[in-house]
Amino acid sequence: MKVDVKSLGTFNRLAHEGAEQATASLCQMTGLDAVVDVTKITLVNRADVGDQLSDGDYVGVQFEFDGELAGDTVLVFDRSGSETIVDSLVPGGAEDDAMARSSVEEIGNIMMSGFIDGWADFLETTIEHSPPTYVEGDGAAMLPEPPNDEERDQVFVFKSEIEWIGESVSFYIYMFPEYDPLADVMARTGGTEDDAIPIDKLEVFNEMTKDGTQQAAANVEMMTGIETEAEVTRLSFAPIEDVPKQVGTDTYVGTVVEFTGIPSGFLLVLFDEASAVHIAEAMMPVEMDEDELTDQHKSAIEELGNIMTSGFVDGWANVLQTSVEHTPPRLVHDMGQAIVDPLAAQVGQHQEHAFIIDSEMRTDDIEFGAEIHALPNEKELRQALDELLVERADETQADVEKIF
Amino acid sequence: MSDVLIADDSEFMRNLLREILEEDHNIVGEVENGVEAVETYKEQHPDLVMMDIVMPIRDGIEATDEIKNSNPDANVIMCTSVGQEEKMKEAVRAGADGYITKPFQKPSVMEAIEDVVPS
Amino acid sequence: MKVYDGTTADSEPATPPERVKVGIAESKVTDGDAVLTTSGLGSCLGVAVYDGSAAVAGLVHAMLPSIDEMEGTNEAKFADSGIRHLVAELEKRGGDREHMEAKLAGGSDMLDFSENGSGIGVRNVEMGRRTLAEFDIPVVGEDVGGDHGRSLRLESANGDLIVKSANRDPITL
Structure with missing residues (x-):
């Protein structure tokens, strides 16, 4: 597989726009103000991905997606950030565990649909995604299990960091595309072979x-x-x-x-x-x-x-x-x-x-x-x-x- | 006891080398770049130059080359953080007599000096 | 008297003004009393433009001097196109270039490794001044050059630009 800089640039922009769309949905529903800070594509050992999240208490939702691109995505909030969101949707809702959980699931569902749809539109195809799975815990617990048949140590990860305006906390959108479908799509969107x-x-x-x-x-x-x-x-x-x-x-x-x-x-x-x-x-x-x-x-x-x-x-x-x-x-x-x-x-x-x-x-x-x-x-x-x-x-x- | 010139742009490293060397050797000068190293060498004719590679104005390999051209019997030990094979070969071509990579331990410095200027 | 990040206010406002963050290669304008902030200017140039009569203000955080040197499409990434864009946006909100004043900060020459010619910081500042001159907008305050980074805070209510650095007390332009 080869990648060229042009297709990496395109993918980076897509992930960023997807994250912006997801963030816009969140802001619209909650009245909170947030902005996508950075989106980057990283090649990293699969086992090291969660390191950045390791010290903390998080809640979020995972999805699987399938189609021309396949893989997993995760939306990760730190717990206090998620409580702010839940309270803005359902005042006092953060006190009620079941309500809090259901709110996070639903908001995640809406956000991630927007994220996935951007990719589908670009590829002029449909990408299916599973219902949300609620996850909570420290950094490693937030990320999906690596596939069992994983032959590769290193994976591409698309990560967006989203910042709450006026707060010091952030939340994250991760996307773990499966290697082969990603390779196919990259090959298709690539420019000249020289740059590959x-x-x-x-x-x-x-x-x-x-x-x-x-x-x-x-x-x-x-x-x-x-x-x-x-x-x-x-x-x-x-x-x-x-x-x-x-x-x-x-x-x-x-x-x-x-x-x-x-x-x-x-x-x-x-x-x-x-x-x-x-x-x-x-x-x-x-x-x-x-x-x-x-x-x-x-x-x-x-x-x-x-x-x-x-x-x-x-x-x-x-x-x-x-x-x-x-x-x-x-x-x-x-x-x-x-x-x-x-x-x-x-x-x-x-x-x-x-x-x-x-x-x-x-x-x-x-x-x-x-x-x-x-x-x-x-x-x-x-x-x-x-x-x-x-x-x-x-x-x-x-x-x-x-x-x- | 040999006369030693220390050429390194890092004050920290000059201090460290001086502390290691001054017990058994006579430090005749401490300089910060390759130009000063060549000048001081020509004035003092020390028995040995401890030469850093990455220095401003003129690097240690060029300075070594010039010192060796002016006096083929000069003794120069490269003392550098650079651990690249191609650089080591360049140092050999310039005439360096030894090569110590930073970070170093005192015994390896003493050993390298003993090889080049036996006491 | 209450102290706000190095500046003093005589009376406490009823609600704190909205804070708007301006990222690298971004520009923002406001017609309210928002506080526009941008951080981590090294060789980058921050340009604040303010029209007190129309109560509009804007801030751009430009990275490179000129859009003509690159095939970029993001106007706010460059000092020349960034300023032109900023002035146009302010005029859309009722500003008038004849009443606008500008302040420049940033353009440090820290970590400039170019061996000949002037570095990016210097060229950013020159391009900033030249582009503002195109519009006849006077530069009424400057804190540029040097070898340190800066963060900025533009108070749209009065046009004050507060410049903070890691190893120096804040100054108000």
């Missing part, structure tokens, strides 16, 4: 990125003594103007480099402020015991960012048997979205959509979270995938001893 990217290579690239994240995590561990684990790695596709929204408006500390070669683009290593102080303290030979971010902390973060960046991109260079140069790291300390915005704008001078590579790492020991985001230029990414030899996928490490 073989999916198996994207999957391999994703695996290489996972190795890179593990290497970066190992580097953190070696420099700080803090046991660090690579968590989720995903490759997403979104309109360029949605790229800065991938990182929130919280303040981050980290490094940015531009990398050149095959592939080329920008790479960010970001820590939340508290993590930055913790991790920098752990790198210092002497205890500083400062809660505020000092210049010494920044210098340590700058070097850590540099080393994590190398850990991340070296694997690409070694598998592709090429070299990927990067600039010295630039230290950033600003609101996340403002850090990403100039990079998205630079990439956006040549393309309307972008691939985004996101990785996260965590540790149990102390409060610590790090994110790596790469924003490759499409042209060079396509060339890199073109030159990628799948059988070299595990040759991410170079052997110094062999050369010196």
